[in-house]
Amino acid sequence: MQVVEANGTYLNSRRDGTRGGPTVVFANALGTDLRLWDGTVAALPPGLDVLRYDTRGHGLSGAPEPPYAMADHARDLIGLLDAHGIDKAVVCGISIGGMIALQAALDAPERIVGVVAMDTGHKIGSADGWQQRIDSVLAEGLGKLADSIVLGWLSEGYRRDNPGAAQAWRHMIARTPDPRGYTGSCAALRDTDLTPRLSELRQPALVLCGSDDPSTPPDLNRALAGLLANARYREIADTKHLPCIEKPHEVAGLIAAFVQETTGG
């Protein structure tokens, strides 16, 4: 655990792998934390400098007063790189983490040399839908939504074969006592549409999506890849919104190949 101050917020982070190797930074999904990447990071080949963090209001990081903008999240990420003395990195983000990665690549192109955008979109859901989620969480907490969220995260096959892990992931969201980080990030999702800026993004990108993702479906991710100048799209078969949990080895292989191609490292 390494807590750093970035953009005025304490961010919990963890650095593994090889200093001096190409850096890849991982950004988590809504309602999760850096443990989301445990399986993926363990399956990466040696030689990469691997940094993960809890996005603001998630895990052990600080939760500034909501609402948040996606640009706040992106500034956090760049501040995290500064705090760790990292000049350039590939960013891999999932769901809202994918949007954070895209926003950071747009806002600080000199720092972000490539993007892996997983199960995300240039615009996710509708403003009304996110506002309803905010209102529901503020009124009743996250416990009530946990079952339906986990059904969207993990395939039936994974839940059947890994009941203990599926329950643990459910606990991650249901046992979030302070809803501010969650609702603040829902506001960022509510207010973000990256469509008009996507053509500015020149860095190489890899867009990944679970074949059965109900939240940010393959069509959305394919469209995102199509709007980027230099992107490839790949689907992870038989997975839902969080393929990094369901198929960490496949995800790690795709990320490692992309990082190698992008950085020559």
Ligand SMILES: O=C(O)CC1=CCC(=O)O1
């Ligand atoms: O929690 C969800 O409903 C799925 C999701 C969409 C954006 C994100 O970060 O998570």
